[in-house]
Amino acid sequence: xxxxNSRQQDTPERVRTAKELFDSTTKEFHVPSAAANGTExxxxxNEAASRYADLVKRFPEQSNVCAQALxxxxxxxxxxxxxxxAVKEFAAVxxxxxxxxxxxxxxxxxxxxxxWDAGRRDEAKKFYTQIVTRFDRADESAIVKTVVxxxxxxxxx
Amino acid sequence: MNMAMKxxxxxxxxxxxxxxxxxxxxxxSLTYFAALAVMLLTTTTHAxxxxxxxxxxxTVQLTIYNSVDLTLVKETRHxxxxxxxxxxxxxxxxxxxxxxxxxxxxxxxxxxxxxxxVSFPPRVANTLEWRINSEFAGDVVVEIQYFTSGxxxxxxxxxxxxxxxxxxxxxxxxxVNNNSGEDYENAQVRxxxxxxxxxxxxAQLARRDEAKDKAMTDVLKSKSELGKKMYTRSRGARAGGAVGGLGMEFDGIEAxxxxxxxxSEYFLYTVEGRDTxxxxxxxxxxxxxxxxxxxxxxxxxxxxxxxxxxMRYYRFTNSTPSQLGNEPLPDGxxxxxxxxxxxxxxxxxxxxxxxxxxxxxxxxxxxxSDREVMVKPTLMDWQKTDLQxxxxxxxxxxxxxxxxxxxxxxxxxxxxxxxxxxxxxxDWSLTTAAKYEKVDARKVKYVMPLAASxxxxxxxxxxxxxxxxxxx
Numbered sequence: 052x053x054x055x056n057s058r059q060q061d062t063p064e065r066v067r068t069a070k071e072l073f074d075s076t077t078k079e080f081h082v083p084s085a086a087a088n089g090t091e092x093x094x095x096x097n098e099a100a101s102r103y104a105d106l107v108k109r110f111p112e113q114s115n116v117c118a119q120a121l122x123x124x125x126x127x128x129x130x131x132x133x134x135x136x137a138v139k140e141f142a143a144v145x146x147x148x149x150x151x152x153x154x155x156x157x158x159x160x161x162x163x164x165x166x167w168d169a170g171r172r173d174e175a176k177k178f179y180t181q182i183v184t185r186f187d188r189a190d191e192s193a194i195v196k197t198v199v200x201x202x203x204x205x206x207x208x
Numbered sequence: 209m210n211m212a213m214k215x216x217x218x219x220x221x222x223x224x225x226x227x228x229x230x231x232x233x234x235x236x237s238l239t240y241f242a243a244l245a246v247m248l249l250t251t252t253t254h255a256x257x258x259x260x261x262x263x264x265x266x267t268v269q270l271t272i273y274n275s276v277d278l279t280l281v282k283e284t285r286h287x288x289x290x291x292x293x294x295x296x297x298x299x300x301x302x303x304x305x306x307x308x309x310x311x312x313x314x315x316x317x318x319x320x321x322x323x324x325x326v327s328f329p330p331r332v333a334n335t336l337e338w339r340i341n342s343e344f345a346g347d348v349v350v351e352i353q354y355f356t357s358g359x360x361x362x363x364x365x366x367x368x369x370x371x372x373x374x375x376x377x378x379x380x381x382x383x384v385n386n387n388s389g390e391d392y393e394n395a396q397v398r399x400x401x402x403x404x405x406x407x408x409x410x411a412q413l414a415r416r417d418e419a420k421d422k423a424m425t426d427v428l429k430s431k432s433e434l435g436k437k438m439y440t441r442s443r444g445a446r447a448g449g450a451v452g453g454l455g456m457e458f459d460g461i462e463a464x465x466x467x468x469x470x471x472s473e474y475f476l477y478t479v480e481g482r483d484t485x486x487x488x489x490x491x492x493x494x495x496x497x498x499x500x501x502x503x504x505x506x507x508x509x510x511x512x513x514x515x516x517x518x519m520r521y522y523r524f525t526n527s528t529p530s531q532l533g534n535e536p537l538p539d540g541x542x543x544x545x546x547x548x549x550x551x552x553x554x555x556x557x558x559x560x561x562x563x564x565x566x567x568x569x570x571x572x573x574x575x576x577s578d579r580e581v582m583v584k585p586t587l588m589d590w591q592k593t594d595l596q597x598x599x600x601x602x603x604x605x606x607x608x609x610x611x612x613x614x615x616x617x618x619x620x621x622x623x624x625x626x627x628x629x630x631x632x633x634x635d636w637s638l639t640t641a642a643k644y645e646k647v648d649a650r651k652v653k654y655v656m657p658l659a660a661s662x663x664x665x666x667x668x669x670x671x672x673x674x675x676x677x678x679x680x
Contacts, residue, residue, distance in 0.1 A: 077301070077302075077333055077334075078302060081333050082301055082302070082332075082333050085331060085332045085333065123333065125330070126330035126331075126333065127330075129330035129331075130330050130331050137330070153307070153308050157328045160326075160327060160328055161327075161328050161330055164327050164328075165330070192308055192309065192311075193311045194307070194308060194309075194310055194311065194326055194336070195308070197323055197324075197325065197326045197338075198325070198326050200324070200325065201324055201325025201326060201327075201339070202325075204324065204325065
């Protein structure tokens with residue numbers, strides 16, 4: 052798990068640079084990896100993962116970008132069927148950047164579904180429970196409510 | 209983009225194949241589109257996979273709120289559902305779509321279609337997947353709504369004055385700029401004029417057109433609530449004939465109507481018809497055209513503001529008697545032309561910008577200087593009199609008398625109105641045979657109609673009392 056913190060200064064230059072790095076990584080490596088096969092897919096995924104990790108190290112104070120980078124790392128590990136590593140990255144989003152609610156929601160749901168599909172239901176239910184506990188609010192958006200409803204259904208199984 | 213595909217075979221193999229196809233399409237779409245795809249659920253290992261259809265959008269509606277860089281997108285598609293579980297993907301990669309605002313709704317067979325869950329598949333970036341249970345097999349009209357940034361609009365106007373500059377044709381257009389990362393084909397465009405201060409007010413506006421459309425209201429409410437909670441996200445990663453017969457063209461489109469609705473301080477314009485608003489393109493759409501709008505060609509001279517230049521203005525009122533006044537006019541650039549010959553040759557008069565013009569508002573468009581109207585002030589005499597001294601012999605009061613002569617010439621072939629303004633300081637009094645009006649304590653104006661090619665001269669004498677000579 053990579054560390055993020057808020058010790059660095061949040062200057063406009065750092066905000067822009069971090070954002071650009073994240074965008075380029077997503078656009079040039081992560082998204083194309085979904086269409087690639089074999090070694091090319093692996094190369095693109097590894098390059099994307101390396102750049103996301105680098106971003107998190109260099110710009111730990113950039114909460115939104117860091118949260119997205121960690122979740123993207125989780126997605127890459129999940130695509131590589133490395134479930135434990137993926138769950139670790141997904142969990143880090145909520146641990147390190149709890150204010151990034153949309154990212155936290157996606158990360159927890161990602162971890163939960165991944166574990167559920169792997170048959171690790173008890174572990175999955177911990178994440179579904181976290182989702183329901185935190186996001187079951189009357190004023191949430193339609194999409195969040197749907198995620199909560201789906202999580203409840205899983206918990207009831 | 210061809211959105212239809214057929215797959216058959218065993219689910220275990222076919223889903224894999226389907227996913228490859230889907231992945232391929234998504235990769236293409238991720239670059240250019242927010243993609244929608246229907247996949248089949250792998251409910252039974254050996255079930256046959258039915259026809260999967262992913263048609264183009266049937267309708268797209270864009271409601272653009274310039275003041276908050278927010279556009280509500282509402283699109284409908286016909287999707288073929290199979291009975292049981294269906295999956296629908298939506299990707300916002302490389303677009304400025306706000307994924308927290310995305311909402312799905314079945315517009316037909318709504319009672320039979322239920323969204324059970326949303327997941328975020330890790331194999332593709334910035335994609336969500338709805339799991340939808342359908343009790344109905346067949347064609348369903350679905351509606352997807354979301355907010356996006358990156359779409360803006362601006363207004364511009366063209367004034368075509370008749371040769372005598374007493375009437376003009378006045379046409380407005382809007383230019384929609386799309387930098388959202390997404391193409392919108394055959395979109396209906398709605399524009400909100402006015403400043404939106406609260407996101408909640410957007411909901412009020414949106415409800416205006418579709419009071420019964422709860423889905424839109426909900427998504428807007430959702431957006432507002434999310435805004436309250438300060439959800440943050442990274443946007444980039446997801447990511448008629450003119451006077452004299454000159455016609456106007458707008459991207460080759462004949463002028464169409466824009467339906468306008470008043471909403472207290474806001475105004476909702478709906479551009480008639482549909483247009484494709486491609487990403488990284490801007491499109492100019494005709495808004496309105498008014499003919500025979502009464503206009504006054506008005507000239508101003510004020511040395512302190514414009515030096516020796518005489519400034520030209522077109523004046524009109526945004527009112528019904530002026531063939532306008534159906535709606536407020538948004539801020540925008542104006543280009544003005546005038547017919548200058550019997551064969552309807554037009555000349556460029558000038559350009560300017562106008563601020564938001566409410567209904568019944570008087571408008572004065574400054575169109576730059578015009579050398580065909582000349583004002584030449586000359587100081588003919590200057591006297592200092594009435595000197596008063598203190599005990600040390602220093603001057604403590606005095607009076608200055610200036611005599612000015614103004615030569616005024618209209619070289620145009622039409623009559624004009626000229627407004628000359630003079631500023632004075634201190635305790636002053638004016639003597640002149642010319643008719644003038646006092647604007648304020650320090651300014652007077654001479655407003656004089658000038659016939660075509662007329663030249664005239666007038667003088668005034670101003671006495672200014674200084675120091676102890678001043679009486680006020």
